[in-house]
Amino acid sequence: xxxxxxxxxxxxxxxxxxxxxxxxxxxxxxxxxxxxxxxxxxxxxxxxxxxxxxxxxxxxxxxxxxxxxxxxxxxxxxxxxxxxxxxxxxxxxxxxxxxxxxxxxxxxxxxxxxxxxxxxxxxxxxxxxxxxxxxxxxxxxxxxxxxxxxxxxxxxxxxxxxxxxxxxxxxxxxxxxxxxxxxxxxxxxxxxxxxxxxxxxxxxxxxxxxxxxxxxxxxxxxxxxxxxxxxxxxxxxxxxxxxxxxxxxxxxxxxxxxxxxxxxxxxxxxxxxxxxxxxxxxxxxxxxxxxxxxxxxxxxxxxxxxxxx
Amino acid sequence: xxxxxxxxxxxxxxxxxxxxxxxxxxxxxxxxxxxxxxxxxxxxxxxxxxxxxxxxxxxxxxxxxxxxxxxxxxxxxxxxxxxxxxxxxxxxxxxxxxxxxxxxxxxxxxxxxxxxxxxxxxxxxxxxxxxxxxxxxxxxxxxxxxxxxxxxxxxxxxxxxxxxxxxxxxxxxxxxxxxxxxxxxxxxxxxxxxxxxxxxxxxxxxxxxxxxxxxxxxxxx
Numbered sequence: 048x049x050x051x052x053x054x055x056x057x058x059x060x061x062x063x064x065x066x067x068x069x070x071x072x073x074x075x076x077x078x079x080x081x082x083x084x085x086x087x088x089x090x091x092x093x094x095x096x097x098x099x100x101x102x103x104x105x106x107x108x109x110x111x112x113x114x115x116x117x118x119x120x121x122x123x124x125x126x127x128x129x130x131x132x133x134x135x136x137x138x139x140x141x142x143x144x145x146x147x148x149x150x151x152x153x154x155x156x157x158x159x160x161x162x163x164x165x166x167x168x169x170x171x172x173x174x175x176x177x178x179x180x181x182x183x184x185x186x187x188x189x190x191x192x193x194x195x196x197x198x199x200x201x202x203x204x205x206x207x208x209x210x211x212x213x214x215x216x217x218x219x220x221x222x223x224x225x226x227x228x229x230x231x232x233x234x235x236x237x238x239x240x241x242x243x244x245x246x247x248x249x250x251x252x253x254x255x256x257x258x259x260x261x262x263x264x265x266x267x268x269x270x271x272x273x274x275x276x277x278x279x280x281x282x283x284x285x286x287x288x289x290x291x292x293x294x295x296x297x298x299x300x301x302x303x304x305x306x307x308x309x310x311x312x313x314x315x316x317x318x319x320x321x322x323x324x325x326x327x328x329x330x331x332x333x334x335x336x337x338x339x340x341x342x343x344x345x346x347x348x349x350x351x352x353x354x355x356x
Numbered sequence: 357x358x359x360x361x362x363x364x365x366x367x368x369x370x371x372x373x374x375x376x377x378x379x380x381x382x383x384x385x386x387x388x389x390x391x392x393x394x395x396x397x398x399x400x401x402x403x404x405x406x407x408x409x410x411x412x413x414x415x416x417x418x419x420x421x422x423x424x425x426x427x428x429x430x431x432x433x434x435x436x437x438x439x440x441x442x443x444x445x446x447x448x449x450x451x452x453x454x455x456x457x458x459x460x461x462x463x464x465x466x467x468x469x470x471x472x473x474x475x476x477x478x479x480x481x482x483x484x485x486x487x488x489x490x491x492x493x494x495x496x497x498x499x500x501x502x503x504x505x506x507x508x509x510x511x512x513x514x515x516x517x518x519x520x521x522x523x524x525x526x527x528x529x530x531x532x533x534x535x536x537x538x539x540x541x542x543x544x545x546x547x548x549x550x551x552x553x554x555x556x557x558x559x560x561x562x563x564x565x566x567x568x569x570x571x572x573x574x575x576x577x
Contacts (some may be wrong), residue, residue, distance in 0.1 A: 166515050167515075169515075211522065287384055313513070318538065340408075349482070
């Protein structure tokens with residue numbers, strides 16, 4: 048399967064039932080069938096476009112137009128495009144989205160409990176990293192929070208932006224994703240920092256198959272977030288969640304951030320703040336940094352770059 | 357907000373007792389072990405990135421998971437609820453009060469907070485103005501930027517998740533900005549102080565009066 052237009056919610060359901068669920072059952076002690084049921088709304092509607100300006104804008108327009116025409120928004124809707132004309136990253140950074148990659152947005156209504164929202168940004172990075180391992184890109188790693196790196200360069204990037212719907216005031220998370228798959232040419236400003244899967248593997252990958260695998264994993268980990276919420280509530284649901292969340296545990300297994308000396312900044316490209324060593328990740332996903340004077344701090348927002356690269 | 361402010365009464369209050377009394381509460385349920393005594397001097401969190409912890413105030417243990425709670429403000433422990441030593445407390449139980457000496461700037465801010473509408477941080481996160489508000493501030497200055505309920509004024513950033521924050525409060529201009537982009541703000545701490553445009557002269561009068569009066573008072577002392 049190599050064309051995004053072949054994707055639909057039913058192909059995703061089939062893929063989950065025949066590929067993803069059996070694999071999970073073989074490797075996990077958790078009740079994967081229930082977890083997939085919790086996450087089943089992810090990809091329940093998939094809209095594929097040959098090209099868009101920005102998938103995030105399309106998601107906002109979709110939500111607004113649905114509400115204005117008196118219809119409800121399908122939670123978990125996915126918007127996919129073969130290319131984007133005006134894509135951008137955080138802080139309006141350049142993001143090149145030509146044909147060959149997978150670009151899109153997942154619409155999630157904010158039904159998550161406050162102690163669990165922090166784990167949402169970890170999900171797309173984990174899903175992409177696992178999908179890369181499955182196609183043979185075994186060197187894929189995660190850099191806090193959710194940058195996916197291959198050979199030290201960024202293969203995938205994710206944005207999560209809040210959006211309040213105009214009619215009903217519903218709060219949404221718009222999870223934007225950009226996956227460099229078979230696109231191999233980058234504009235000059237990105238050549239040193241971006242990379243595609245095909246560049247690493249030396250051959251193209253089937254974009255639609257990769258997208259299916261990625262979406263199935265988004266479904267699983269979104270389900271896991273809700274499954275763990277339910278388990279926590281059943282056990283009393285105290286004011287703070289102080290266990291190591293299984294999503295965070297999986298993130299740690301896939302990340303190479305721990306122990307690294309990093310440059311930290313809220314916008315680390317334009318305004319780097321300081322260097323420190325990553326000692327651990329806090330139970331709520333924060334970066335525990337040890338400074339040169341021996342003191343330490345925890346950062347929950349911002350971004351890092353590795354100092355040795 | 358009234359146009360009539362009894363400056364003498366407000367200033368007299370700060371002259372006679374130039375302190376803020378900060379109550380410290382149990383952050384969650386657990387067993388308490390105090391690490392300070394009544395009269396102990398307390399250091400606040402410090403460092404350029406707020407990375408040097410303040411004085412450890414108490415340890416709270418829940419399910420064999422001890423957590424040291426440190427001071428965010430400096431001062432002296434003016435009262436300690438020592439009856440809780442070694443006891444299990446509920447979340448929100450008052451444990452001590454820190455007497456924090458106010459500086460001139462803090463007194464001005466404290467008075468202003470009584471007359472401004474203070475918009476608090478919804479979660480512990482980093483905050484920055486939304487692009488539209490930021491560009492208006494850069495062009496004209498914050499005090500020329502008016503906001504009204506429902507406006508998307510600030511972006512809350514947490515774990516690379518950017519959420520718009522909508523203003524809910526009195527319509528007015530942004531008089532005070534309490535956050536610094538890039539530094540975390542605790543839940544409930546003030547983000548901005550807003551006042552109706554026609555009240556700006558009154559605010560200016562407050563600041564001028566407090567500055568002059570405080571400087572004179574300090575000279576006399």
